[in-house]
Amino acid sequence: MKMNKRCPECRQRSEIEVGFYIGSGYVSYALTVAISVSTFVAWWVLIGFSVDDNRVFWWLGCNAVFLVLLQRWLMRLSRIIWLSFFVKYNPNWRTIPPTETDRVIEEQMEITG
Numbered sequence: 001m002k003m004n005k006r007c008p009e010c011r012q013r014s015e016i017e018v019g020f021y022i023g024s025g026y027v028s029y030a031l032t033v034a035i036s037v038s039t040f041v042a043w044w045v046l047i048g049f050s051v052d053d054n055r056v057f058w059w060l061g062c063n064a065v066f067l068v069l070l071q072r073w074l075m076r077l078s079r080i081i082w083l084s085f086f087v088k089y090n091p092n093w094r095t096i097p098p099t100e101t102d103r104v105i106e107e108q109m110e111i112t113g
Helices: 020-046 055-069 071-086
Strands: none
Touching: 020 055, 020 071, 055 071
């Protein structure tokens, strides 16, 4: 699923430069680790782990399915977080248009409009 080329409200370009969202992989990894640790702790508190059975494998399976189901949401969220590192919120966005960056090369980004 592709992101909008520009924000429909403020018209801010969502891709700052070619390959901009490669760094969002680190954010996605951090979110995935945080979710996995959270589900591990929740499983440990609610169900528990034992040496005699294979509950840890059930947690691994449930966690994997949960992360696969959340993948589209996590991808969008990590891109939004990554973008917020570089584009600061402008409280006067209705009157002041977003600044265009000189790092954008239209031919390389395949932007038509």
